[in-house]
Amino acid sequence: MPFHCLGPGEIIPGMVHANGVRRRVHVGDLQPGDHACLLFGSDEERASILRDFVLGGLDAEDKILYLSAEEDPPGPAALLDRCRLTSVPGGLAGRVEVVRLAEFLSRRGDLEPAALMRWLRGAAQRSREEGYRALRVAGDLGAALRDEHDVRTLLRYETLLAEEFSAGQALAVCQYDIRRCEPAALDAFASAHARSVEADPLVRTADLVVVRTYRPQGLRIEGVIDTDSQRHLRDALRSVAAVRGDVRLEMSRVEFLDLGGLRLLMTFARARAARHCTVELVGLLPHLSQVITLIGWDRTPGLRLGAVHAY
Amino acid sequence: MPTEAGPGDAEGAGFVHHACLYGSDAEFLAMAVPFVRDGLAAGEPVLAAVTPASIELLRGALGERAYALDTAETAGFGRRPVERVRAFLRYHESRSRPGRRMRMLAEPVWTGKTARQVAEWKRMESGLNVLLAGLPVWMICPYDLRAVPADVAEAACATHPGRMDGRRLIPCPGYADPAAYVAGTGPQAAPAPAAAARLGPTARVAAVRLFARERAAGAGLTGERLELAVLAVCEAAGYLLAAGARVALRAWEEPGFLLWELHSAQACPLPAFAGFRPPGVAPDPEDGLWLARSLSESLDAEAAGDGARITLRVAGRGFLP
Numbered sequence: 001m002p003f004h005c006l007g008p009g010e011i012i013p014g015m016v017h018a019n020g021v022r023r024r025v026h027v028g029d030l031q032p033g034d035h036a037c038l039l040f041g042s043d044e045e046r047a048s049i050l051r052d053f054v055l056g057g058l059d060a061e062d063k064i065l066y067l068s069a070e071e072d073p074p075g076p077a078a079l080l081d082r083c084r085l086t087s088v089p090g091g092l093a094g095r096v097e098v099v100r101l102a103e104f105l106s107r108r109g110d111l112e113p114a115a116l117m118r119w120l121r122g123a124a125q126r127s128r129e130e131g132y133r134a135l136r137v138a139g140d141l142g143a144a145l146r147d148e149h150d151v152r153t154l155l156r157y158e159t160l161l162a163e164e165f166s167a168g169q170a171l172a173v174c175q176y177d178i179r180r181c182e183p184a185a186l187d188a189f190a191s192a193h194a195r196s197v198e199a200d201p202l203v204r205t206a207d208l209v210v211v212r213t214y215r216p217q218g219l220r221i222e223g224v225i226d227t228d229s230q231r232h233l234r235d236a237l238r239s240v241a242a243v244r245g246d247v248r249l250e251m252s253r254v255e256f257l258d259l260g261g262l263r264l265l266m267t268f269a270r271a272r273a274a275r276h277c278t279v280e281l282v283g284l285l286p287h288l289s290q291v292i293t294l295i296g297w298d299r300t301p302g303l304r305l306g307a308v309h310a311y
Numbered sequence: 312m313p314t315e316a317g318p319g320d321a322e323g324a325g326f327v328h329h330a331c332l333y334g335s336d337a338e339f340l341a342m343a344v345p346f347v348r349d350g351l352a353a354g355e356p357v358l359a360a361v362t363p364a365s366i367e368l369l370r371g372a373l374g375e376r377a378y379a380l381d382t383a384e385t386a387g388f389g390r391r392p393v394e395r396v397r398a399f400l401r402y403h404e405s406r407s408r409p410g411r412r413m414r415m416l417a418e419p420v421w422t423g424k425t426a427r428q429v430a431e432w433k434r435m436e437s438g439l440n441v442l443l444a445g446l447p448v449w450m451i452c453p454y455d456l457r458a459v460p461a462d463v464a465e466a467a468c469a470t471h472p473g474r475m476d477g478r479r480l481i482p483c484p485g486y487a488d489p490a491a492y493v494a495g496t497g498p499q500a501a502p503a504p505a506a507a508a509r510l511g512p513t514a515r516v517a518a519v520r521l522f523a524r525e526r527a528a529g530a531g532l533t534g535e536r537l538e539l540a541v542l543a544v545c546e547a548a549g550y551l552l553a554a555g556a557r558v559a560l561r562a563w564e565e566p567g568f569l570l571w572e573l574h575s576a577q578a579c580p581l582p583a584f585a586g587f588r589p590p591g592v593a594p595d596p597e598d599g600l601w602l603a604r605s606l607s608e609s610l611d612a613e614a615a616g617d618g619a620r621i622t623l624r625v626a627g628r629g630f631l632p
Contacts, residue, residue, distance in 0.1 A: 207517070226545070227552070256520060258542070259546055259590070259598055259602050260599075288538075291542070
């Protein structure tokens with residue numbers, strides 16, 4: 001059950017961004033010194049991002065450290081299983097470590113931020129000595145939350161972490177399950193991070209970026225869709241074809257969309273309708289909305305036209 | 312040889328296209344009333360897309376039957392030929408009944424148009440024989456001899472296989488095959504002036520897009536009109552590029568218009584009346600050309616030497632469409 005954490009507008013000392021404005025970073029673009037949050041709403045969303053986090057760490061020769069709450073994986077193999085990774089190139093061989101948060105609790109069962117931070121500092125130092133590029137930390141700290149006191153403790157930890165990691169010795173992704181906490185607390189946790197992490201793009205070319213989104217389920221499409229890039233859009237749409245329920249395509253950063261690209265969206269809408277659900281196009285530039293209506297495609301089964309976006 | 316046209320006429324499976332050159336209200340009604348009355352009696356959808364005055368006249372003559380008649384003021388039933396074709400197709404789509412044909416009275420607005428626009432509408436009248444072929448539609452296009460210029464009345468006999476005089480069907484001996492009619496109307500667009508901005512030849516869509524955007528912005532277009540102009544040029548270029556061609560572009564301004572000439576030195580299929588049918592569920596190579604045509608004030612596509620040339624006139628600054 002979610003519990004009340006903070007009142008509206010309540011300011012927590014140490015907040016990095018009191019207004020909650022953060023830059024998004026793709027998980028594959030994380031660099032040492034980054035301290036990012038992941039607010040996830042489904043196991044699928046977390047698994048997808050965690051998978052890229054682990055693969056990115058192995059690729060960059062980082063030491064990977066997972067802070068495990070009670071429900072979390074007990075060891076590296078279980079962690080890979082959670083990421084839906086069956087094997088990793090070169091094997092684990094000490095490159096992935098799982099540490100239980102229970103080791104940093106006081107006798108009363110409270111998390112001790114300073115003790116955890118000391119340990120992380122040492123772990124980062126050891127990683128460098130062992131030849132790793134950096135220490136790469138992830139964990140679902142929100143899983144350890146019990147009450148408002150824990151929220152404040154966790155925010156202290158986040159503040160310490162932000163200061164510690166800005167030196168560039170380590171990077172961290174702090175996961176919070178939005179199903180387990182109230183919006184005000186989530187805002188506070190999010191505000192304690194300079195960046196929020198999202199899945200690596202399904203498509204990343206010079207002209208087109210397509211990112212899987214989870215809340216709501218769908219895609220964010222940015223850039224240009226023309227004859228050269230239609231196949232990328234088709235592939236990206238296939239990746240959400242199996243989504244149960246409605247899909248939203250966020251299109252406010254689409255600079256150009258040709259008729260062939262529009263047709264792909266209409267074909268996708270009809271496929272949605274066949275599954276008794278819809279696709280909503282949100283943030284379309286007004287002229288694209290006008291073209292859809294001109295052709296008569298605004299009546300396409302399964303299609304919903306959301307708010308348009310100003311030029 | 313004139314024949315009496317009755318309820319059983321024009322019941323073939325496809326499109327039947329007749330003109331009616333009338334010189335008085337009585338002559339109009341002598342054709343229109345039986346045409347509408349017989350259609351309604353047979354349970355056919357009947358549309359009168361004619362002038363408001365003709366609609367009023369017809370309603371008065373039909374009496375109670377006028378309630379069953381669909382009407383549209385012709386000036387608003389497609390401002391340009393491509394829109395007119397779409398309007399016909401949409402009416403058919405929305406009102407067609409299995410096993411029944413439908414009837415349309417379609418009287419274009421001829422007065423007040425430029426010579427270019429009149430030529431485009433004449434070509435479209437011819438094109439309807441191709442574009443609507445196969446549709447179970449009997450269309451009669453009334454021409455008011457009190458208002459239309461002589462060349463328009465003359466063209467009616469070249470663009471309609473027959474004409475109605477009251478209930479009598481009179482074949483048009485001057486009827487021309489539509490492709491031949493269009494080919495015989497001469498070059499549609501003047502070539503680009505020497506001072507026009509140039510690009511290419513290129514096979515790169517992105518280069519076309521950047522050039523189109525730069526020229527449209529340079530001509531003072533902004534916002535929605537800028538984006539629609541870029542889209543029109545890109546779709547027209549896409550039609551030529553899809554044939555494996557490289558496209559050379561020219562862009563220039565005339566008062567009220569921004570013009571683009573797209574030239575391909577390679578052969579490219581350009582059927583007469585290409586790009587007049589709106590996109591359907593299944594993709595068609597002419598879809599992009601239809602969109603370019605719909606977003607332009609006019610679009611001329613024609614063979615040029617061994618290649619092809621498409622000329623678009625897009626509303627420029629100061630033009631309030």
